[in-house]
Amino acid sequence: MKLPLILASSSPRRKQLLEQIGLKFEVYPSQIHENLSLNLSPEIFTKYWAKEKAMDVAKSNPRSLIVAADTIVVLDHKILGKPKNKNDSYHMLKSLSGRAHKVVTGVHFSYEKYGIDRTINEQTEVSFNTLSDSDIFYYIDNYKPFDKAGSYGIQDWFSVQVKKVDGCYFNVMGLPLAAFFKEYRRIKKQLEIL
């Protein structure tokens, strides 16, 4: 059966990742913005916001499979979202310099017509080089990473500062492809039986 798919995200990286694995889909970004002040564990936090985003788009699209995701950077149990400005960006990158942090993504699948409502979660550890101030300023000025959790994009110039990834690389870009595809296939199989 044909599975109409909607990506409920404005992230160009998530769109690129779904294209990379050959899926056909439409993009309807949700109007939900995560609220960092919610006191939840990274796993519950990302699952909660992924679901909020998916439900927002699902209510007007009950006849499609909606996929939404929420990605955060976690350092010393503190959640880093997107930087508000240049100063915020500088402090985020400075705090991530020379050490490892976690990238956590929640992915929610919603297909109202068939009662599907599921969330998965993925964590990846990323280790950075020690960053000089001149590197940090060069990066902020040239790449303006204000739409990125933790203030860096692993797929742009910043890749030269990434010493090591431990886990799913695509999770760091915003969508854990292997875990996503496993669940997507499971849903597809389930619907074929219906």
Next chain:
Amino acid sequence: MKLPLILASSSPRRKQLLEQIGLKFEVYPSQIHENLSLNLSPEIFTKYWAKEKAMDVAKSNPRSLIVAADTIVVLDHKILGKPKNKNDSYHMLKSLSGRAHKVVTGVHFSYEKYGIDRTINEQTEVSFNTLSDSDIFYYIDNYKPFDKAGSYGIQDWFSVQVKKVDGCYFNVMGLPLAAFFKEYRRIKKQLEIL
């Protein structure tokens, strides 16, 4: 100073990675093809062939910094190069299914005018899902991975089968960006002093 840079490789992925970090360069592929029958350790093997490739291009371009790389997949101490045909591709992927292997890249820097002649090496561990035969055939038929060591591209559909990367992700694409950039900067700094 301006550092004229030549990438001695026909790999579109290596070209994309150098572009990703904003470098300006020209591409002159070498005419050297690795010979898998050489009985060397993965580290020495990849360093040897990276140097051979760089030297091949350096002889007619002594006034540029030449960068060449050689990437292999290593499973149970056996080196997997590029598959010769569909059958070879199937057996490679079948042998990699459900387990971890190593991706090893040697990168050689040559700048004859200034006597620069250096090689670096990087290893990354990659873990695959268990692959069904239908997935393997789907992949070979649709992506024709005959120009890729180990018969897969981590940046195409195959990414859904990659459970875990441990180390430099870009190394798996053919060029370890963090290690490359560190050495590139070191050379640039050294030449500025001259």
